[in-house]
Amino acid sequence: MSIHYDLYDTPDIQKKGEEQPLHPRVVFNGTIDQEEFLDRVHKFTGISRSLLVGAMQSFQNELRDLLANGWIVELGDIGYFSVSLQGPPVMKKKDVHAQSISLKNINFRAGKQFKKEVGQQMRPERGASFTRPHGKGRSEEECLKLINEHLQRFPCLTRADYCRMTGHDKQRAINELNTFIERGLLIRYGAGKLVVYAKKIEE
Numbered sequence: 256m257s258i259h260y261d262l263y264d265t266p267d268i269q270k271k272g273e274e275q276p277l278h279p280r281v282v283f284n285g286t287i288d289q290e291e292f293l294d295r296v297h298k299f300t301g302i303s304r305s306l307l308v309g310a311m312q313s314f315q316n317e318l319r320d321l322l323a324n325g326w327i328v329e330l331g332d333i334g335y336f337s338v339s340l341q342g343p344p345v346m347k348k349k350d351v352h353a354q355s356i357s358l359k360n361i362n363f364r365a366g367k368q369f370k371k372e373v374g375q376q377m378r379p380e381r382g383a384s385f386t387r388p389h390g391k392g393r394s395e396e397e398c399l400k401l402i403n404e405h406l407q408r409f410p411c412l413t414r415a416d417y418c419r420m421t422g423h424d425k426q427r428a429i430n431e432l433n434t435f436i437e438r439g440l441l442i443r444y445g446a447g448k449l450v451v452y453a454k455k456i457e458e
Contacts, residue, residue: 257380261422279379283419286409322361332372334365393421398431399440411444411451 259282265275287295293311297304318336321328327337341359345351365373393401401420405412417428432452435441442455 257378260379260381262381263422280422281419282422283416286416288409329366332366332369334363334369337362337364392423392427395431397421399435402435402441406454411453412441413451417452 260279261282262277263280265278289311293304293307296302296307314330318328318330322336322338325338327335329335338361339359340356342351342356398417398421402412402417405416405420414425414428414432417423417432418425421428421431423431432441432443436443436452439455441452444451444453
């Protein structure tokens with residue numbers, strides 16, 4: 256099996272206006288949801304699917320509780336989970352109250368062995384179907400093809416999925432998805448960070 260990549264301009268952080276070197280970025284195939292993940296584990300291990308579902312839920316519940324109580328959790332060679340906090344900017348400790356402190360993020364750090372094994376399994380490949388003219392992005396025809404291929408496998412598409420597939424930035428992705436909606440090719444569900452896109456059902 257191979258992992259596909261494409262080459263992108265490195266951002267000109269210093270704003271010098273000089274041509275920047277290219278860097279590789281993964282062209283993701285899509286998202287494996289929990290149901291498919293459990294199906295795959297069941298298929299290759301023979302472990303009861305109902306047992307896997309229960310174990311997955313138990314892992315999730317225990318991980319949640321441990322993180323919420325200030326523990327760093329190691330999941331074998333996979334890696335470590337921890338949390339970070341955020342609060343208002345203050346100069347003196349006495350100005351900070353517990354109710355003003357909240358969760359900032361849940362962090363994950365891959366274990367060295369797991370990271371090594373992923374790298375050993377990886378077979379980078381730049382397939383012809385993923386190449387694009389340098390600096391121009393994908394054409395509308397290419398984008399619609401990628402959308403259709405994704406929606407044949409999954410019920411919906413997120414803006415992040417579209418960015419990963421096309422290599423387009425957030426604003427361009429939003430503009431293009433809105434255009435496809437206006438043309439009746441897609442329909443949008445949800446709001447804010449929960450927005451997803453799907454094929455418009457013909458009446």
